[in-house]
Amino acid sequence: MPYCRECGAKLVYDRNAKLYVCPSCGLTYTAQELLVESQRAFEERLKSGEKKRKYSEYLEWWLSKK
Ligand SMILES: [Zn+2]
Known part of the structure; x- marks a missing residue:
């Protein structure tokens, strides 16, 4: 079941309203x-x-410079 993007609650399907x-x-x-x-x-x-x-690549590069 999908979740509400506003409050995160589980959505309920309404068959009548689709x-x-x-x-x-x-x-x-x-x-x-x-x-x-x-x-x-x-x-x-x-x-x-x-x-x-990208950040971890940068970190590796930075550490290898030392
Ligand atoms: Zn909601």
């Missing part, structure tokens, strides 16, 4: 919105992973 509803803050999401959201989160994870790798 929407995902957050029981905690009341936000609603369409399946399409959730798809876009999860893709964006995935890309951000990739980006932050890249940043970390």
Whole structure:
């Protein structure tokens, strides 16, 4: 099950409205919105992973200079 991007609560699927509803803050999401959201989160994870790798490369370079 997907999670609410605002408060992190587990979303509940409303079959009648065909929407995902957050029981905690009341936000609603369409399946399409959730798809876009999860893709964006995935890309951000990739980006932050890249940043970390670059930083450790820099650290190795800096340590090897000593
Ligand atoms: Zn929420």
